[in-house]
Amino acid sequence: MKKLVALSMMFLLALAAFGCGKKEDEVKDEGPSVQEEIVKMINDDLPSISTERDDAVSIYNEFFKEGADIDSETWKDQLKNNALVSYDAYLDKLNALNYENPEVQNLKDLFVKSSNSQRQAIQCVVDAIEGFDSGKLSEAQQAISDSKTYMSMYEDELKRLCASYNINVSGEYTSDSFGDTSSNASSTDAE
Secondary structure (H helix, E strand, O other): OHHHHHHHHHHHHHHHHHHOOOOOOOOOOOOOOHHHHHHHHHHHHHHHOHHHHHHHHHHHHHOOOOOOOOOHHHHHHHHHHHHHHHHHHHHHHHHHOOOOOHHHHHHHHHHHHHHHHHHHHHHHHHHHHHHOOHHHHHHHHHHHHHHHHHHHHHHHHHHHHHHHOOOOEOOOOOOOOOOOOOOOOOOOOEO
């Protein structure tokens, strides 16, 4: 009986020792790194969806071009029927971008806030023309200002993340600006 108990104990100890060993063949999938997601966002994702946004901004800016001869009603129709439709398609694509790393998702969220403010500016101009409400033009200017503030926050955060994660950035990601204001998204070609 003592031999059976001793054998059982040795068997249990052997199992315990075997079970505590590290399994070399298991690879934990941690998902993409912060660096990989930033590079993907800057080099691929944002440029691939920018066409609708650029179209909308171009329509908005037609009114401000030197020598432009667009009456406000025609401009309103173009903004309402083309620019807002294009911008909404752009925002749908932008909002669909998701990142696993919270820092990269936060970066994208700042970009979204800037974009939402630009969309709001277009809507305010449409509302101003439809309602003959000059106060809406002030709201549009404030929305453009807010957009620039969020874009600046996005640029600062992108620079911080690039420095923190040793990402080299070359080139410049520029986006069309509204009216005579300028807002540059930051760099592309992250490596």
